[in-house]
Amino acid sequence: MIQNSVGQRARARKQPLQPRAQKTVEAVIEATARILETQGHDGFTTNAVAERAGVSIGTLYQYFPNKEALLGALIARETALLVADAELAVAVTSGPAALDVLIGAAVAHQIRRPALARLLDFEESRMPLDADRQRVRGRFQAILASLLSRPDLPPQPDLHTAVMDVAAIIQGILDAAGERGETAREALMERVRRAVVGYLQTSPRPF
Amino acid sequence: MIQNSVGQRARARKQPLQPRAQKTVEAVIEATARILETQGHDGFTTNAVAERAGVSIGTLYQYFPNKEALLGALIARETALLVADAELAVAVTSGPAALDVLIGAAVAHQIRRPALARLLDFEESRMPLDADRQRVRGRFQAILASLLSRPDLPPQPDLHTAVMDVAAIIQGILDAAGERGETAREALMERVRRAVVGYLQTSPRPF
DNA sequence: CTATAATGCGAGCTTTCGCTCATCTTTGAC
């Protein structure tokens, strides 16, 4: 689908200037989220989003050049939320405590809207990530890298790999928990903490 | 899509009896895999699969009641391969060595067809898993549970949670690595081993 | 060799979906 993706580059649309229009844009993005949560990717059609948002299909296309842009805007909104929380970790002096803040942010993000988090993780990975998302994702990795470099945490010889792996471990546990419908925040945090800390302080062949 | 999903239950199709028909079915399943790998979920259409398999669309629908059944058959085929390899682990006497065999099977499965493994992981999770897949998935968890109960591995107070988390950790690291295009088998194994072993021998609040 | 079952074919029906555009309504600056 995405019919105008060939030919002219998806041209920029109107910017919402008046408050009324900003409400409209916000309603459309939130409708995208709710459709994805309830109907999944199959039910995600532009007409369904417009109806759920309470606007006409024409209005939707005044602000979003195509269906993919809806996903892009939603991903940008959600990851910005997560990164904003994660940002708080860098201000914490103790290394382990800072890591806890980061993990807490990730867990909270997952618990808040589990189905959405899972789905967007996947959609994000199969979308040519534009400048915005590239930047946000890089920011999260930068925060994690700075935490893992703290002197009161186990030193990581290969920092880049450690960042990738820790991020993957967190996401893996949280997505699986979300799929199972887990909602126990503290229990989840303990398990993520255990996995991350275990990875950081272990050398590959210990037994 | 999936147009006949309402009304009568997707009726069973012909079973391939002659060798010729078995070749056809195999070709269709493999075509599904290749389409998913190269075009992704968007390019996954029944017409595309039939063309890639070198059979007509009518032939395809003689053996698969609908599009979803193609995915189901492919998932069954791939997970059966993984479980067969994992099964070898239970025969190994040493606990750590057995765990190594299991991790090796998972890594090999990921390295063999990275894009496919990632995609099917996700598709599987959003599909009402039928009896077959339920059984195969359960078998993998059973193997993992039996390994984690070995006396020469750290005892797990909550075995069920440990099984879920270890599986999620393995899948998380492997999917992320596949997304980045990693192909170094031994390096990947070391990292997965590190994460799993670290989790197993760590209690939640160690620092 | 013949009859019957199994397999294979593909034009095309039906439905859905992304998206446009001509038109109408609302807002706000002067």
Next chain:
DNA sequence: GTCAAAGATGAGCGAAAGCTCGCATTATAG
């Protein structure tokens, strides 16, 4: 109050996708 710009509408176009069905071809039993 006027008018231009911003915002909103929704019928419907064109394309594509899932799937059927009548028929042709190939294998096998007797």
